[in-house]
Amino acid sequence: LLMFGEEVTPNHHKLAKEFVLLDNLYCNGQVSRDGHPWSTMAYNTDWIARDWMLTYSGRGGIDDDDEANLSRSPSGYIWDACKRAGVSYRNYGEYGNRVSQPDGSVKMEARVPGLVGHMCPNFGLSKIPGMKPRDPDNVDVFLAEFNEFLKTDSVPRLMILSLGEDHTTGTAPGTFTPESCVASNDLALGKLVEGVSHSKLWPNLAIFVIEDDAQNGPDHVDAHRTVGLVISPYTKRKHIDSTQYSTVSMLRTIELILGLDPLSQYDAAATAMYRSFTDKATLDPYTHEPPR
Numbered sequence: 123l124l125m126f127g128e129e130v131t132p133n134h135h136k137l138a139k140e141f142v143l144l145d146n147l148y149c150n151g152q153v154s155r156d157g158h159p160w161s162t163m164a165y166n167t168d169w170i171a172r173d174w175m176l177t178y179s180g181r182g183g184i185d186d187d188d189e190a191n192l193s194r195s196p197s198g199y200i201w202d203a204c205k206r207a208g209v210s211y212r213n214y215g216e217y218g219n220r221v222s223q224p225d226g227s228v229k230m231e232a233r234v235p236g237l238v239g240h241m242c243p244n245f246g247l248s249k250i251p252g253m254k255p256r257d258p259d260n261v262d263v264f265l266a267e268f269n270e271f272l273k274t275d276s277v278p279r280l281m282i283l284s285l286g287e288d289h290t291t292g293t294a295p296g297t298f299t300p301e302s303c304v305a306s307n308d309l310a311l312g313k314l315v316e317g318v319s320h321s322k323l324w325p326n327l328a329i330f331v332i333e334d335d336a337q338n339g340p341d342h343v344d345a346h347r348t349v350g351l352v353i354s355p356y357t358k359r360k361h362i363d364s365t366q367y368s369t370v371s372m373l374r375t376i377e378l379i380l381g382l383d384p385l386s387q388y389d390a391a392a393t394a395m396y397r398s399f400t401d402k403a404t405l406d407p408y409t410h411e412p413p414r
Contacts, residue, residue, distance in 0.1 A: 123340050126304045132411035133312030134349065140408070141357045142398045148346040149336045150369040150388070153178060157335030157369075162216065162282070164370045164389035165195040190234065195386060200373065202236045203382045204280050213237050214245040214264050215284035242267060246284075253297070257287040257310030265317040277323055279380055285310050288333075305413050312410030315353055319407035328354035328379060330372045352395060355403040363398045371395055 128135045138144075151157025155174035156166040169184070169192035177183040186192060197203070204211040218230040218241055229243040245263045248255040264283060271277040288307035291297040298306070311331065318327055331351040341347045350372070370392040377384060384390035 123342055125340075126301065129414045130301050130305045131308045132414055133308045133315075134351070136411055137311070137315065137351050137353060137408070139360065141351065141353050141359060141361075143362045144350045144352070144367060144398070145362060146364045147332070147348055147350040147367045147371075148344065148369075149333060149348045150346075151335040153335050153337045157333075157337070158216070159193065159195075160369050161332065161334045161373070162201075163195050163197070163199045164373050164385040164392075165197075167193055167195060169193055194234070197385045199234065199236055200376070200382070200385065201240065201280070201282070203377070203385060204380065205236060207380070207382050209280060209380050209382065210276075210278040211240055211280040211282075212242065212267075212278040213240055213282050214242045215260065215286075216282050218246060218284075220246060240278075254287070257285045257307045258313060260285060261310040261314045261317070264314065268318065268321070272321060272323065280376070283314070285314075309410070309413050312408075315408045316410040319353075324407060325355055325403060325405060328352070328356070328376075330376060332369060332372055334369075352398045353408070354399070355405050356399050356401070358398060358400050359404055361398070363395070365393060365395070365397050367393060367395060 149157060150160040151166070153174055155177065156170050159166050159170060169186075169189075173183045199217075201211045201213065203209075213232070215230065217233045217237055219233050220228050221231045222228050228247055230241055230246050231243070232238045232241045242263065245260055246255055249259060260283075264281075268277065268281075285307055287310070288304045290300040290303040292300065315329060318324060318329070329351070331349075331353070333348045333350075336346050336348040350367070370386075370389040371394060374384065374389045374392040375395040376382075377389065378394055
């Protein structure tokens with residue numbers, strides 16, 4: 123059931139049409155609380171599975187001093203796998219907190235140990251006091267760093283971005299409408315793909331896009347079905363891939379590209395996204411659609 127059509131999401135539509143359309147993709151997560159662990163460590167611990175039902179019911183969660191360890195799988199997150207394999211990585215917003223500094227400024231700091239020193243400090247900081255940052259502003263921060271990395275040939279091999287404005291703020295007074303939030307997220311994605319696809323590194327890049335969960339997204343096939351994109355010179359162009367994929371399929375594909383071991387039995391057994399790719403590169407860059 124399409125909630126935000128092409129007038130709101132012209133870039134999502136254009137990218138799906140120009141690259142590969144995934145019409146059989148599902149989230150492993152139920153809600154954000156377990157969706158982010160599924161998206162980054164291919165697992166949802168027993169503690170998270172029990173805790174989110176309490177927090178989402180409004181009854182309060184489990185207050186535990188050892189939350190960081192109880193919510194982390196034994197093999198950790200994908201960036202922990204990168205660290206073990208000697209693969210460089212950089213994080214933009216995912217598992218980060220906005221923290222006030224002694225000088226009155228604010229910067230993004232890591233919530234989990236594996237991201238300390240690998241978190242972009244300026245990503246996710248709002249230009250408007252009291253409001254969350256808009257996704258296009260976040261992408262501008264990312265592209266500025268990306269271009270600096272290009273100058274020294276030091277672009278990290280894994281880069282994770284959290285662009286969450288499409289979550290919207292519903293109908294809360296004094297905030298942007300859901301259509302505005304989703305359109306802003308769409309513009310950000312379009313600008314990101316345009317920026318990296320016009321770079322010298324484009325022949326060696328792959329971009330994977332997925333929601334952490336399909337929460338609040340009614341669908342006529344399954345409540346877990348979600349939107350997703352695979353964008354690369356080696357993506358099959360104008361192709362419909364109806365293979366049944368899931369969140370962990372994307373993780374497994376990323377692991378195979380980077381030479382990483384699986385994080386759990388779930389990504390180890392997942393169907394990798396071979397059918398979305400070809401061995402013949404099409405190097406045409408992407409030009410973003412302006413907001414409508």
